[in-house]
Amino acid sequence: DSGVTQTPKHLITATGQRVTLRCSPRSGDLSVYWYQQSLDQGLQFLIQYYNGEERAKGNILERFSAQQFPDLHSELNLSSLELGDSALYFCASSVVGTGATEAFFGQGTRLTVV
Amino acid sequence: TQLLEQSPQFLSIQEGENLTVYCNSSSVFSSLQWYRQEPGEGPVLLVTVVTGGEVKKLKRLTFQFGDARKDSSLHITAAQPGDTGLYLCAGALTGKAAGNKLTFGGGTRVLVKP
Numbered sequence: 001d002s003g004v005t006q007t008p009k010h011l012i013t014a015t016g017q018r019v020t021l022r023c024s025p026r027s028g029d030l031s032v033y034w035y036q037q038s039l040d041q042g043l044q045f046l047i048q049y050y051n052g053e054e055r056a057k058g059n060i061l062e063r064f065s066a067q068q069f070p071d072l073h074s075e076l077n078l079s080s081l082e083l084g085d086s087a088l089y090f091c092a093s094s095v096v097g098t099g100a101t102e103a104f105f106g107q108g109t110r111l112t113v114v
Numbered sequence: 115t116q117l118l119e120q121s122p123q124f125l126s127i128q129e130g131e132n133l134t135v136y137c138n139s140s141s142v143f144s145s146l147q148w149y150r151q152e153p154g155e156g157p158v159l160l161v162t163v164v165t166g167g168e169v170k171k172l173k174r175l176t177f178q179f180g181d182a183r184k185d186s187s188l189h190i191t192a193a194q195p196g197d198t199g200l201y202l203c204a205g206a207l208t209g210k211a212a213g214n215k216l217t218f219g220g221g222t223r224v225l226v227k228p
Contacts, residue, residue: 002156033216042220043157043202056215090156094216101206102147103216105156 003027006091006106014114018079021109025072025093031055032074033103034066037088049074081113117141118205118219126225130192135222137203138185144206146186147216148177151200193226200224 003026013019025032034046045058049068060066063081068074078085088110092103121136137146145164149157161170163179163186170177174197176189190197203219 002158004156035218043218045215045217048215058215088154092156092216101145101216102159102162103157103204104159105149108154108156110154 002104004093004104004106006109010110012112017081021076021089023074023091029093029095031094033092034076035090083113086113117217120219120222124223129228133190135188135201137219142183146205148188149202195226195228198226
Protein backbone atom coordinates (compact mmCIF):
# COMPACT_ATOMS: atom_id res chain seq x y z
CA ASP A 1 0.00 0.00 0.00
CA SER A 2 1.60 3.25 -1.21
CA GLY A 3 -0.50 5.45 1.06
CA VAL A 4 -1.98 7.31 -1.91
CA THR A 5 -5.72 6.85 -2.29
CA GLN A 6 -7.62 7.38 -5.52
CA THR A 7 -11.36 7.24 -6.00
CA PRO A 8 -13.25 5.94 -7.78
CA LYS A 9 -11.37 2.90 -9.00
CA HIS A 10 -13.54 2.53 -12.09
CA LEU A 11 -15.70 5.03 -13.93
CA ILE A 12 -17.84 4.52 -17.00
CA THR A 13 -19.45 7.55 -18.57
CA ALA A 14 -20.79 8.81 -21.87
CA THR A 15 -19.20 11.18 -24.34
CA GLY A 16 -19.79 14.83 -23.55
CA GLN A 17 -20.07 14.24 -19.83
CA ARG A 18 -17.92 15.59 -17.00
CA VAL A 19 -16.23 13.58 -14.25
CA THR A 20 -14.13 14.30 -11.19
CA LEU A 21 -11.31 12.07 -10.02
CA ARG A 22 -10.11 12.36 -6.47
CA CYS A 23 -6.71 11.79 -4.89
CA SER A 24 -5.55 11.80 -1.28
CA PRO A 25 -1.76 11.98 -1.04
CA ARG A 26 0.44 10.23 1.49
CA SER A 27 0.47 11.84 4.88
CA GLY A 28 3.00 14.67 4.85
CA ASP A 29 3.43 14.85 1.08
CA LEU A 30 2.84 18.34 -0.27
CA SER A 31 3.22 17.60 -3.96
CA VAL A 32 0.63 15.87 -6.09
CA TYR A 33 1.05 14.78 -9.70
CA TRP A 34 -1.54 13.58 -12.19
CA TYR A 35 -0.66 11.22 -15.03
CA GLN A 36 -2.61 9.68 -17.87
CA GLN A 37 -1.82 6.22 -19.22
CA SER A 38 -3.56 4.99 -22.33
CA LEU A 39 -3.70 1.30 -23.18
CA ASP A 40 -0.21 -0.19 -23.32
CA GLN A 41 1.35 3.27 -23.28
CA GLY A 42 3.74 5.04 -20.96
CA LEU A 43 2.83 7.66 -18.40
CA GLN A 44 1.94 11.10 -19.70
CA PHE A 45 2.38 13.89 -17.19
CA LEU A 46 -0.65 16.14 -16.88
CA ILE A 47 -0.09 18.52 -14.01
CA GLN A 48 1.62 18.98 -10.65
CA TYR A 49 0.49 20.86 -7.56
CA TYR A 50 2.58 21.78 -4.57
CA ASN A 51 0.92 22.90 -1.36
CA GLY A 52 -2.15 24.15 -3.18
CA GLU A 53 -0.44 25.89 -6.06
CA GLU A 54 0.12 24.72 -9.60
CA ARG A 55 3.83 23.88 -9.98
CA ALA A 56 4.19 22.36 -13.43
CA LYS A 57 1.98 21.65 -16.41
CA GLY A 58 2.36 18.93 -18.98
CA ASN A 59 0.23 17.87 -21.91
CA ILE A 60 -3.05 18.64 -20.21
CA LEU A 61 -6.00 19.43 -22.45
CA GLU A 62 -7.99 22.62 -21.92
CA ARG A 63 -11.00 20.42 -21.18
CA PHE A 64 -9.15 19.11 -18.14
CA SER A 65 -8.46 21.00 -14.96
CA ALA A 66 -7.19 20.21 -11.51
CA GLN A 67 -6.85 21.73 -8.09
CA GLN A 68 -5.32 20.96 -4.73
CA PHE A 69 -7.26 21.84 -1.62
CA PRO A 70 -6.02 23.12 1.76
CA ASP A 71 -6.15 19.60 3.17
CA LEU A 72 -3.82 18.65 0.26
CA HIS A 73 -6.21 16.30 -1.50
CA SER A 74 -6.50 16.92 -5.21
CA GLU A 75 -9.18 16.60 -7.83
CA LEU A 76 -8.84 16.20 -11.58
CA ASN A 77 -11.84 17.40 -13.56
CA LEU A 78 -12.39 16.06 -17.05
CA SER A 79 -15.13 17.67 -19.13
CA SER A 80 -16.68 17.28 -22.60
CA LEU A 81 -15.36 13.76 -22.54
CA GLU A 82 -14.37 12.05 -25.75
CA LEU A 83 -13.78 8.38 -26.52
CA GLY A 84 -10.04 9.06 -26.64
CA ASP A 85 -10.05 10.16 -23.01
CA SER A 86 -10.52 6.55 -21.95
CA ALA A 87 -7.41 5.70 -19.97
CA LEU A 88 -5.96 4.99 -16.57
CA TYR A 89 -5.46 8.15 -14.56
CA PHE A 90 -2.86 8.00 -11.84
CA CYS A 91 -2.19 10.31 -8.99
CA ALA A 92 1.17 10.35 -7.27
CA SER A 93 2.52 12.26 -4.32
CA SER A 94 5.98 13.12 -3.16
CA VAL A 95 7.94 15.13 -0.67
CA VAL A 96 9.61 17.97 -2.49
CA GLY A 97 12.96 19.32 -1.49
CA THR A 98 14.58 16.20 -0.09
CA GLY A 99 17.12 16.03 -2.89
CA ALA A 100 15.47 13.15 -4.66
CA THR A 101 11.92 13.32 -5.98
CA GLU A 102 10.37 9.92 -5.36
CA ALA A 103 6.77 9.54 -6.37
CA PHE A 104 4.34 7.13 -4.79
CA PHE A 105 1.39 6.18 -6.91
CA GLY A 106 -2.21 5.39 -6.19
CA GLN A 107 -3.99 2.42 -7.73
CA GLY A 108 -5.40 4.61 -10.47
CA THR A 109 -8.86 5.36 -11.80
CA ARG A 110 -9.84 3.51 -14.95
CA LEU A 111 -12.02 5.81 -17.01
CA THR A 112 -14.07 4.36 -19.83
CA VAL A 113 -15.91 6.78 -22.10
CA VAL A 114 -18.63 5.14 -24.18
CA THR B 115 10.88 13.06 -28.82
CA GLN B 116 10.78 11.99 -25.20
CA LEU B 117 13.16 13.52 -22.71
CA LEU B 118 13.96 10.03 -21.42
CA GLU B 119 14.31 7.29 -24.01
CA GLN B 120 14.01 3.72 -22.85
CA SER B 121 15.22 0.73 -24.81
CA PRO B 122 14.21 -1.78 -25.75
CA GLN B 123 10.48 -1.14 -25.78
CA PHE B 124 9.72 -4.81 -25.39
CA LEU B 125 11.77 -7.76 -24.16
CA SER B 126 10.73 -11.39 -24.07
CA ILE B 127 13.11 -13.86 -22.43
CA GLN B 128 13.15 -17.31 -20.86
CA GLU B 129 13.31 -17.84 -17.14
CA GLY B 130 16.93 -17.85 -15.96
CA GLU B 131 18.24 -15.48 -18.62
CA ASN B 132 19.68 -12.05 -17.92
CA LEU B 133 18.36 -8.78 -19.28
CA THR B 134 19.32 -5.12 -19.35
CA VAL B 135 17.05 -2.13 -19.83
CA TYR B 136 18.45 1.27 -20.74
CA CYS B 137 17.26 4.78 -20.00
CA ASN B 138 18.99 7.60 -21.89
CA SER B 139 18.74 11.36 -22.12
CA SER B 140 20.70 14.39 -23.22
CA SER B 141 19.61 16.18 -20.05
CA VAL B 142 21.18 16.00 -16.60
CA PHE B 143 19.01 14.72 -13.79
CA SER B 144 19.32 15.45 -10.09
CA SER B 145 17.96 11.98 -9.40
CA LEU B 146 16.60 9.07 -11.34
CA GLN B 147 14.10 6.45 -10.27
CA TRP B 148 13.08 3.05 -11.57
CA TYR B 149 9.53 1.80 -11.19
CA ARG B 150 7.79 -1.47 -12.03
CA GLN B 151 4.16 -1.51 -13.02
CA GLU B 152 1.93 -4.55 -13.24
CA PRO B 153 -1.26 -4.54 -15.33
CA GLY B 154 -4.03 -2.43 -13.80
CA GLU B 155 -1.83 -1.27 -10.93
CA GLY B 156 0.09 1.88 -10.19
CA PRO B 157 3.87 1.99 -10.68
CA VAL B 158 5.86 0.89 -7.65
CA LEU B 159 9.15 2.55 -6.83
CA LEU B 160 12.10 0.14 -7.00
CA VAL B 161 15.10 2.39 -6.46
CA THR B 162 16.42 5.95 -6.55
CA VAL B 163 19.92 6.88 -7.68
CA VAL B 164 21.32 10.34 -7.09
CA THR B 165 25.10 10.24 -7.51
CA GLY B 166 26.84 9.92 -10.88
CA GLY B 167 28.33 6.44 -11.22
CA GLU B 168 26.21 5.09 -8.39
CA VAL B 169 25.37 1.39 -8.43
CA LYS B 170 22.56 -0.06 -6.32
CA LYS B 171 21.55 -3.67 -5.95
CA LEU B 172 18.16 -5.00 -5.01
CA LYS B 173 18.39 -8.80 -4.88
CA ARG B 174 18.76 -9.84 -8.55
CA LEU B 175 18.31 -6.28 -9.83
CA THR B 176 21.29 -3.97 -10.38
CA PHE B 177 20.78 -0.30 -11.11
CA GLN B 178 23.45 2.05 -12.39
CA PHE B 179 23.42 5.81 -12.80
CA GLY B 180 25.71 7.19 -15.50
CA ASP B 181 28.72 9.26 -14.49
CA ALA B 182 27.21 12.37 -16.10
CA ARG B 183 23.78 11.68 -14.59
CA LYS B 184 22.18 11.54 -18.04
CA ASP B 185 21.50 7.84 -18.28
CA SER B 186 20.80 4.72 -16.28
CA SER B 187 20.51 0.98 -16.69
CA LEU B 188 18.64 -1.80 -14.98
CA HIS B 189 20.09 -5.30 -15.13
CA ILE B 190 18.18 -8.36 -13.98
CA THR B 191 20.12 -11.55 -13.34
CA ALA B 192 18.45 -14.94 -13.72
CA ALA B 193 15.06 -13.45 -14.49
CA GLN B 194 11.95 -15.09 -13.07
CA PRO B 195 8.32 -14.94 -14.23
CA GLY B 196 7.61 -12.66 -11.27
CA ASP B 197 9.86 -10.04 -12.89
CA THR B 198 7.33 -9.64 -15.69
CA GLY B 199 5.99 -6.11 -15.91
CA LEU B 200 6.43 -2.63 -17.32
CA TYR B 201 9.66 -1.02 -16.17
CA LEU B 202 9.71 2.76 -16.12
CA CYS B 203 12.56 5.13 -15.49
CA ALA B 204 11.83 8.64 -14.28
CA GLY B 205 14.03 11.61 -13.68
CA ALA B 206 13.86 14.92 -11.90
CA LEU B 207 15.62 17.66 -13.84
CA THR B 208 18.21 19.86 -12.13
CA GLY B 209 17.55 23.48 -11.32
CA LYS B 210 14.87 25.32 -9.39
CA ALA B 211 12.86 26.00 -12.56
CA ALA B 212 12.47 22.27 -13.09
CA GLY B 213 10.02 22.29 -10.21
CA ASN B 214 10.83 18.74 -9.15
CA LYS B 215 8.55 17.44 -11.90
CA LEU B 216 9.19 13.80 -12.63
CA THR B 217 9.61 12.94 -16.29
CA PHE B 218 8.97 9.35 -17.28
CA GLY B 219 10.45 7.30 -20.05
CA GLY B 220 8.16 5.39 -22.39
CA GLY B 221 8.68 2.14 -20.52
CA THR B 222 10.08 -1.30 -21.29
CA ARG B 223 7.65 -4.17 -21.24
CA VAL B 224 9.39 -7.29 -19.94
CA LEU B 225 7.95 -10.76 -20.32
CA VAL B 226 9.71 -13.64 -18.59
CA LYS B 227 8.45 -16.99 -19.81
CA PRO B 228 8.67 -20.05 -17.55
